[in-house]
Amino acid sequence: MNKALRNPLIYLIFVIPAFVLFLAFFIYPVFTAVNNSFTSWNGISKNITYIGFDNFVTAFNDAAFWKSVKNNVYFILFSCLIQVPLIVIFSLLIANVKKFKGLYKTAVFMPSIMSTAVIGILWGFIYNPDFGLANKILGVFGVSPVYWLSDKDWAMISILITNAWQWTGFYIVMVLAAILAIPKELEEAAAIDGATGFQRATKITIPLIMPIISVVIMLSIAGAMKAADIVLVMTKGGPAGSTDVMATYMIRYAITSFRHGFGNSIAVLIFVFTIIITVLYQVLISKRTERIEY
Amino acid sequence: MRALKKTIPHIFLMAYLLVILYPFLFVLFSSVKTNNQDIASNPFGLPGSITFDNYINAWVNAKISTYFFNSLYIGVLSACLSILFAAMLAFAVTRMRYTKISAVVFQLILLGMLIPNNSLLLPIYGIMRKLDILDTHMALILPYVANAIPFSVVILAAFMRSLPGEIEEAAVIDGLSSAGLFARIIIPLTVPAIVTVFIINFLGNWNEFLLANYFLSSEELRTLPVGMVGFRDAYNTNYAQMSAGIIFSVLPVMIIYAILQEKIIEGVTAGSVKG
Numbered sequence: 001m002n003k004a005l006r007n008p009l010i011y012l013i014f015v016i017p018a019f020v021l022f023l024a025f026f027i028y029p030v031f032t033a034v035n036n037s038f039t040s041w042n043g044i045s046k047n048i049t050y051i052g053f054d055n056f057v058t059a060f061n062d063a064a065f066w067k068s069v070k071n072n073v074y075f076i077l078f079s080c081l082i083q084v085p086l087i088v089i090f091s092l093l094i095a096n097v098k099k100f101k102g103l104y105k106t107a108v109f110m111p112s113i114m115s116t117a118v119i120g121i122l123w124g125f126i127y128n129p130d131f132g133l134a135n136k137i138l139g140v141f142g143v144s145p146v147y148w149l150s151d152k153d154w155a156m157i158s159i160l161i162t163n164a165w166q167w168t169g170f171y172i173v174m175v176l177a178a179i180l181a182i183p184k185e186l187e188e189a190a191a192i193d194g195a196t197g198f199q200r201a202t203k204i205t206i207p208l209i210m211p212i213i214s215v216v217i218m219l220s221i222a223g224a225m226k227a228a229d230i231v232l233v234m235t236k237g238g239p240a241g242s243t244d245v246m247a248t249y250m251i252r253y254a255i256t257s258f259r260h261g262f263g264n265s266i267a268v269l270i271f272v273f274t275i276i277i278t279v280l281y282q283v284l285i286s287k288r289t290e291r292i293e294y
Numbered sequence: 295m296r297a298l299k300k301t302i303p304h305i306f307l308m309a310y311l312l313v314i315l316y317p318f319l320f321v322l323f324s325s326v327k328t329n330n331q332d333i334a335s336n337p338f339g340l341p342g343s344i345t346f347d348n349y350i351n352a353w354v355n356a357k358i359s360t361y362f363f364n365s366l367y368i369g370v371l372s373a374c375l376s377i378l379f380a381a382m383l384a385f386a387v388t389r390m391r392y393t394k395i396s397a398v399v400f401q402l403i404l405l406g407m408l409i410p411n412n413s414l415l416l417p418i419y420g421i422m423r424k425l426d427i428l429d430t431h432m433a434l435i436l437p438y439v440a441n442a443i444p445f446s447v448v449i450l451a452a453f454m455r456s457l458p459g460e461i462e463e464a465a466v467i468d469g470l471s472s473a474g475l476f477a478r479i480i481i482p483l484t485v486p487a488i489v490t491v492f493i494i495n496f497l498g499n500w501n502e503f504l505l506a507n508y509f510l511s512s513e514e515l516r517t518l519p520v521g522m523v524g525f526r527d528a529y530n531t532n533y534a535q536m537s538a539g540i541i542f543s544v545l546p547v548m549i550i551y552a553i554l555q556e557k558i559i560e561g562v563t564a565g566s567v568k569g
Contacts, residue, residue, distance in 0.1 A: 004466045004472050005466070006391045007390075007471070007472055010390075012385035014382040014383060014476070015383050015386045016381055017382065017383075018403075018447065021439060021440040022440065024434075025414070025421075026414070026440070026444070027406075028417070029421070030414070030417075033463045036416075042556050043416075057487050093303045093306055094307065096303060097303050097304060097307065099304070100304070103311075104311065105559070106555050107311050107314055107315060110314065110548070112562070113497055113558060114501060114544060114549060115503070115522075115547075116502065116519075117501070117520070118500060118518075118540060118543050119520060121317075121523065121540060122540055123317070124455075124526070125324075125533055125536065125537070125540075126320065130330075130334060131333045133316075133317065133320045133337060133548055136338070152452070165313070165314070169314065170563075173559055177563060191505075205360070205374075226411075227411060228412055232503070232504075232507070233503070233523055251418070252414075254415075255416075255419070260416060264417070267414070270410060271409075271410060274410050
């Protein structure tokens with residue numbers, strides 16, 4: 001028994017392909033990113049000069065960098081303050097209807113399996129000032145055309161709406177699964193005690209699904225820090241850098257203007273900020289929501 | 295009163311459904327209109343006369359067939375390779391008797407799930423240049439295979455752990471080696487988890503944009519998302535044709551979704567919770 005399952009050669013053959021790929025594409029890049037972030041390397045030349053923390057100082061002194069950080073923060077705030085309440089409300093609604101439950105679930109989930117690039121193109125069309133759906137609908141109410149993606153004041157919110165349109169349904173399905181997993185007896189007992197639908201939702205269902213809401217928030221934060229393709233496809237960071245997020249800021253410098261070392265220092269900052277936000281969230285908020293057993 | 299109470303949730307939900315589905319209808323309607331003026335004058339409904347010229351032009355101009363097959367082959371090949379490698383590692387870690395090394399390997403792989411992978415774009419770009427495979431499909435296949443490994447290992451290992459140990463005892467007594475045990479017993483039993491992991495990996499690869507955009511420059515190598523953005527940039531004054539292009543690129547996903555929706559929803563949500 002043990003002989004067959006203790007064959008060192010077989011063990012190595014089975015572990016090595018995946019493990020080598022993992023080291024090459026996760027661990028090694030983290031170290032090179034950190035290493036290169038202290039250089040002024042242009043990404044091509046052979047001689048690499050170490051310049052200490054200069055790249056980080058440059059980034060911290062660049063107003064455009066802080067603008068991109070701010071846009072990442074908008075992403076996070078938009079998901080937590082606007083999307084999360086909508087997610088909870090709509091999952092409660094879907095959980096409590098009898099008809100069309102499957103239809104709602106299937107339809108709201110659909111945008112999340114589509115390519116973000118194609119969604120970006122589709123919404124770029126919707127936002128077109130002359131032919132797009134958004135202005136045509138507003139036009140019905142007599143609102144004058146809005147230049148969604150080329151107006152500095154509207155571009156970021158337009159992207160956030162598109163992002164929410166794509167991902168809200170995904171989280172609704174996750175929360176819905178958690179609601180449907182709650183034993184029916186709890187709701188029934190509350191109903192017999194005379195609790196209204198609203199009381200049952202706020203006093204029973206929502207407290208019980210707090211763990212999954214916490215997961216949704218964590219995933220939204222992770223998603224917000226990673227966001228790049230939607231911005232690249234819809235506005236390329238413009239107009240005038242007003243929709244840049246950290247990832248697109250990094251790409252602009254590293255790939256388009258050959259400041260590889262500087263780009264890597266932004267990558268390290270994305271990394272550090274993500275860890276800080278995650279840890280802060282875990283310590284300040286997530287720990288307080290106790291695990292509930294039923 | 296009761297009837298009203300039952301209808302109100304449906305009103306809100308139908309409104310939400312409209313917000314999700316109407317953009318697709320808008321694009322579908324626009325794709326059978328002759329030109330931008332046609333869209334501007336009648337934005338909401340079907341046009342008086344339906345034309346399919348846009349579909350023919352989009353197919354030719356956007357080279358959608360090329361992009362489509364590039365995406366399909368890169369997506370399927372990468373997903374299969376990561377499942378093979380991940381399944382091998384998961385088997386070795388969960389079923390073979392090397393508990394200490396296995397625990398270390400598994401913990402390291404778990405760590406990989408915490409790394410925000412698009413901040414690794416630049417170092418990976420550097421690796422690809424060193425290997426001299428930029429602007430070939432290998433430059434996408436390698437990172438796609440690698441990126442999917444942590445998640446695939448976690449799901450497959452969880453599934454393999456739940457298989458009863460008696461199965462392999464019986465198989466070993468009947469004379470199977472560990473490689474035979476893997477190929478003949480464990481893999482067939484793991485098929486449900488493999489299907490889930492395949493769907494997630496494939497969708498991820500099919501939709502991936504950043505690497506595909508920066509690692510390839512030849513037009514005929516492009517994947518569907520990058521090709522569509524290029525098409526939009528080249529023909530962005532002809533919205534009717536662009537709509538036909540959008541329809542071409544969302545239709546395959548919609549068809550797959552219509553057939554496999556339960557499996558996809560289950561797989562994608564399971565993956566993200568564990569991630």
